[in-house]
Amino acid sequence: MNAWAAIRTIMKRELAGYFTSPIAYVFLVIFLLLTGFFTFTIGNFFERGEASLVSFFTWHPWLYLFLVPAAGMRLWSEERRLGTMELLLTMPVTTWQAIIGKFLASWLFLALALALTFPVAITVNYFGDPDNGVIFAGYVGSLMLAGAYLAVSCMTSALTRNQVISFILSVMICLFLILAGYSPVTDLLSQYASPVVVEIVAAFSVMTHFEGFQRGVLDTRDVVFFASVIGFMLFVTGVIIRNQRAG
Amino acid sequence: MIKVEHLVKAFGPKLAVNDVSFSVERGEVLGFLGPNGAGKSTTMRMVTGYYPPTSGRITVGGHDMVENPIAAKRLIGYLPENAPGYADMTVNGFLNFCAELRGLQGDARKRAVHRAVELCFLENVLYQSIDTLSKGYKHRTCLAQSLIHDPDVLILDEPTDGLDPNQKHEVRGLIKRLGESKVVIFSTHILEEVEAACSRVIIIDRGHIVASGTPAELKARSPEGKLDEVFRAITLPDTVKHDVSHEVHA
Numbered sequence: 001m002n003a004w005a006a007i008r009t010i011m012k013r014e015l016a017g018y019f020t021s022p023i024a025y026v027f028l029v030i031f032l033l034l035t036g037f038f039t040f041t042i043g044n045f046f047e048r049g050e051a052s053l054v055s056f057f058t059w060h061p062w063l064y065l066f067l068v069p070a071a072g073m074r075l076w077s078e079e080r081r082l083g084t085m086e087l088l089l090t091m092p093v094t095t096w097q098a099i100i101g102k103f104l105a106s107w108l109f110l111a112l113a114l115a116l117t118f119p120v121a122i123t124v125n126y127f128g129d130p131d132n133g134v135i136f137a138g139y140v141g142s143l144m145l146a147g148a149y150l151a152v153s154c155m156t157s158a159l160t161r162n163q164v165i166s167f168i169l170s171v172m173i174c175l176f177l178i179l180a181g182y183s184p185v186t187d188l189l190s191q192y193a194s195p196v197v198v199e200i201v202a203a204f205s206v207m208t209h210f211e212g213f214q215r216g217v218l219d220t221r222d223v224v225f226f227a228s229v230i231g232f233m234l235f236v237t238g239v240i241i242r243n244q245r246a247g
Numbered sequence: 248m249i250k251v252e253h254l255v256k257a258f259g260p261k262l263a264v265n266d267v268s269f270s271v272e273r274g275e276v277l278g279f280l281g282p283n284g285a286g287k288s289t290t291m292r293m294v295t296g297y298y299p300p301t302s303g304r305i306t307v308g309g310h311d312m313v314e315n316p317i318a319a320k321r322l323i324g325y326l327p328e329n330a331p332g333y334a335d336m337t338v339n340g341f342l343n344f345c346a347e348l349r350g351l352q353g354d355a356r357k358r359a360v361h362r363a364v365e366l367c368f369l370e371n372v373l374y375q376s377i378d379t380l381s382k383g384y385k386h387r388t389c390l391a392q393s394l395i396h397d398p399d400v401l402i403l404d405e406p407t408d409g410l411d412p413n414q415k416h417e418v419r420g421l422i423k424r425l426g427e428s429k430v431v432i433f434s435t436h437i438l439e440e441v442e443a444a445c446s447r448v449i450i451i452d453r454g455h456i457v458a459s460g461t462p463a464e465l466k467a468r469s470p471e472g473k474l475d476e477v478f479r480a481i482t483l484p485d486t487v488k489h490d491v492s493h494e495v496h497a
Contacts, residue, residue, distance in 0.1 A: 005350070006348065009344065009347045009348055010348075013333070013336075013344050016340075017333070017335055017336075020335045020336070020376075021335050082331050082332070082333065082334060083327060083328075083329055083331030084331045084332065084333055086292070086297050086327045086331065087325070087327060087331055087332075087345075087389075087392070088348075089296075089297055090295040090296055090297050090320060090323070090325045090327075091320065091345070091348045091349070092317045092318075092320040092321045092348070092349065092350070093317075093348060094316075094317065242299075245297060245298050245299060246298075246299055247256065247257060247258040247259070247263075247298065247301070
């Protein structure tokens with residue numbers, strides 16, 4: 001069996017797993033309610049009088065902070081708790097195929113949740129004349145951001161069989177990825193450190209790289225940043241899983 | 248078919264398996280006997296490619312498990328201890344998933360699932376989710392998974408654990424039948440099982456092979472010809488405090 005067929009099989013099972021349990025429905029409903037609430041109530045979508053989705057995308061790093069770890073916390077910890085990890089990894093598939101298959105399934109699920117926010121895009125097009133290129137870039141950025149958080153959750157879920165621990169660890173790491181470039185924090189930091197240091201710390205933040213997408217700029221550096229976070233976290237996941245078995 | 252040479256597995260300073268060697272050919276049913284914590288499961292996990300060995304060599308059908316794991320794993324059907332399964336899947340969904348991972352597609356997959364379901368008597372629970380199954384059915388579902396691709400090598404970790412006497416009898420019969428054309432390695436701590444199904448026995452204690460031979464040969468070691476006496480004579484109960492020093496790496 002070739003690598004892609006193995007990845008697809010694992011992906012299909014994982015994705016179906018969201019929908020055979022209530023997780024998918026609870027997640028989708030809460031995600032849509034919260035995006036609506038943040039965009040229209042807290043983000044003052046209408047009062048802004050702007051034909052843009054800034055008030056929609058601004059909240060994504062914070063919203064994902066809790067929702068993405070919730071979607072990703074079970075990826076590996078559940079396999080360990082049930083003992084199915086032993087079954088999966090003695091099948092003729094490599095650890096990498098299993099990691100990528102599981103990650104893609106969850107990412108696809110998050111993409112579905114994001115796609116279901118399409119009424120927001122329709123609304124803004126109905127009331128005004130927004131730049132749909134900017135909106136598209138915003139969606140791409142949001143998806144990359146979700147992928148980065150998800151890769152973190154994937155890594156933390158490989159660390160433990162306890163989903164709560166996996167969730168909390170993941171939220172903490174994602175919070176760091178936000179705060180490193182969050183302006184109140186960088187302002188505070190710049191009082192004590194040289195601008196170079198502040199810039200280096202901020203470069204590790206998802207905020208810095210997410211902003212570009214919101215302005216409608218598809219910068220290769222931002223794409224590379226998110227891709228590297230995903231790649232690195234999945235690599236660490238692989239190392240963790242290998243080390244657990246090595247004893 | 249399976250060749251295991253000087254297998255060692257260390258978890259930190261503790262040697263779970265210490266210099267285990269054996270080989271099994273087609274048509275043999277090898278029983279792994281030993282007290283709890285003797286290293287049976289650890290050995291099986293290494294042979295199936297789940298744990299990488301600390302040192303030593305495993306070849307399955309000529310493929311080295313460390314260097315060429317995918318080719319080696321293809322030949323093996325494995326029932327892990329406690330018969331795990333994805334709780335939220337139906338039996339049918341689970342078996343189809345496993346068949347697909349084994350590279351079976353379309354009609355071949357349907358036939359394989361059907362065959363495994365028949366062998367393990369799962370017709371009644373086919374569309375039930377795994378977490379609602381009784382222990383016996385859950386066990387047989389996982390056993391069905393190990394048979395799905397009609398493997399040359401079957402490795403079963405405590406295949407009769409948690410089954411009722413009828414089911415135990417059924418599974419022993421199945422092991423014996425399958426053993427005629429395949430390699431079967433199974434572990435147990437039930438001595439009667441060994442006599443009922445094995446052509447050869449290895450007794451493991453504290454990571455070492457302490458005895459090996461046919462059930463008849465082992466029985467001959469005891470004056471009364473009873474296997475459990477032999478077993479008790481050569482393995483230490485875990486209630487006895489033993490000298491830890493020989494387990495620690497120098």
